[in-house]
Amino acid sequence: MFRRLARMSALFAGVLLVGGVAACDPNGLHSAEHAGPFPHESPSDAADVSLDQALSDYGVRLPEGAEDIAYGALKALDGYPFNVQFSMPCAGVPAFVQDNRLASAGEKTPDQVLTDVVDAGFTPDAGPAYTRAKGTKLPEVVGAVFERSGTCRMFLGA
Structure with a gap:
């Protein structure tokens, strides 16, 4: 149970990190592709x-x-x-x-x-x-x- 909780926490932290990066990049994660x-x-x-x-x-x-x-x-x-x-x-x-x-x-x-x-x-x-x-x-x-x-x-x- 503890491992599952740790994995869920890590997954949640990863989602937050990706969301934070996307929020800082208004053109999206692939903005360089638009150049x-x-x-x-x-x-x-x-x-x-x-x-x-x-x-x-x-x-x-x-x-x-x-x-x-x-x-x-x-x-x-x-x-x-x-x-x-x-x-x-x-x-x-x-x-x-x-x-x-x-x-x-x-x-x-x-x-x-x-x-x-x-x-x-x-x-x-x-x-x-x-x-x-x-x-x-x-x-x-x-x-x-x-x-x-x-x-x-x-x-x-x-």
């Missing part, structure tokens, strides 16, 4: 292709000096969802827009980037929006840009 294998993969988005491959597939060239890059791209899903966001000097936005064949689309933040814009703390519809210019043979891409402290944050999605 992406690709550089710049956003923690909130998944990717099954590299950033370079996704940019090539969508005909997007990031500007020199792009910083704080985060992306998600799922080639395995129907429609190949893709999004990328990065920071750049605001003075470089017109050249980036032209190089990537984007055209002005007013100020309504496109649905494809709306969640990322809100998650980044920007107010939707408060910055210029873009869409891939008509007549290009490149895949459709939409975007929005927001300025904060002299730096622009570009959000692109497809």
